[in-house]
Amino acid sequence: MRFDGERLEPLFRIGLQPLDLDHWFEVDDLIEHYRAEKDRLNAAQGEAVYREEPSSASAQAEVRALIEANLAANHPDISLPQDSGGSDLFEAARMVQEDLLLLTRDDSGWRLVAAALHFPSSWKLSEKFGLPLDQIHGNVPAFGPGSRNAMLMGRIFDGLKVEKPVQRMNWSLYPNATLYHPYSTRDRAANPDRHTIDAQSFIRVERQTLRKLPQTGAILFTVRIYLDPLTQLARHPGAIERLRAYLLALTPAERDYKGLRTSIDDILGVIDSFRDSAA
Template sequence: MRPRHAPWEEAAEFRIGLRAIAPEDWFEGGEDDPAARKDPLLEAHAHDVWAETEGSRPAQAELLGLVGEALGAPVPADRRPPLLAAARAVADDLCLMEKRDGVWRLTALSLSAGSFFSAGEVIGKSLAELHLPVTGFGETLLKRVNRIFDGLRDDLVLERRNWSVVSSPDLFIPDPAPMRAAIPTIDAARAADELRVRVERQTLRRLPRTGAVVFTIRVWIDPLSAIAADPARLALFARAWRTATPEFRAYKRLELYDELMARVIDGA
């Protein structure tokens, strides 16, 4: 089956790339029981997958209400922190951003599919601090992103997608080191099945009562073979691979996959 999202067909550089979507498309669904996946992670890796700051409960509660509305039935909190209860009802990860002393900060999050970061590491950080590892973010994107957060209208839901390549089907990879260490052991003949495109589909939405902003992250992982089956689609992927900016390639460590990728793209 071909991947649901193909953002590499649009860009191979860091960009904001937000577009408005219908509020009813806020969540994509497609996972029967997200709690069955998320609960064991919380049990075993609480620090990686859950964090909240003092004072975030009112916005968490508003988010829980909105998620209930979106799903068509209230989601019970059952004595859990409201954001955690909301996150158990959807496949997406949920991040709450609130303006504190004039700065947008991450005040609570449930993170079950973090790409190489953990909840404990990022809680409380500002948009600038969160994006320090992203080359050039402070110079090129930060001002615009802050302006977007400040100007969000209540009736607007915005979506963006990013992409990368990984060599694991796992959604939960707080630390990429073990995955990367195993790349040299991959059988080149199986590269199209072992290498995977990893897409994050993210949304932004303002909570009208508290003025907080919800940032959702849904991760989709597909083997490259899902693209390689169609020559036209493979050609579009190959173009993205070859034209990706140096910053984009370095940040995503794409060089680790160059040799294997050549097998898929060129049949080398």
């Protein structure tokens, strides 16, 4: 799938929609590129891209079985990679283009207990692994511990039904098409020009899904990354208007969190430069 302007939605809202499990995973002609990049990162980065707690083994096995069955039913034309001997979530993540994050419930809330995070959008697994939801989102404006949004997320996870998986979209502007972006809050402070946005920049869309597992009751969070050059806006005039509106609605804290160090006026100027060719 290529750039779809309809997938640009307002930022910093939960915005869940029903998920058809026939479309749980989106497979396109880049699948082997994504798989190869995951294998490269597994070898080069180790625990920076994959971690697990021993207690997650049964939920991992359930995830793997569900993914294998879903791919066989909905994408029978793709072959699965040869098993490399890793744990179940590790191997399941090698099958698909999505990142896989597994959460289970304890007294502290829904905790991240296993994760194959190869294509993070400016966060590090080492900083978030093992934490409950509200702490995972602690540096997200209006989503930290004690916030209304944090409580709402907790209720959503608690109330998620096995038969009603959900999805949402998120997006950012990035200076390049690199899939692996493990920048932390500290990295952002040390690299103030990291997200300088110009006409050669990219729209990075995240398609996120949540599915409660029927046997273990764990929740699997998947994230699929799509990267398209900003020049694609020339083909989607409606997306230009939505992007302008969403950027103008961001608070300074939200712009900073998204790494948009370039002034909002300069970013809008870049976006507006595509208007004539879109007309």
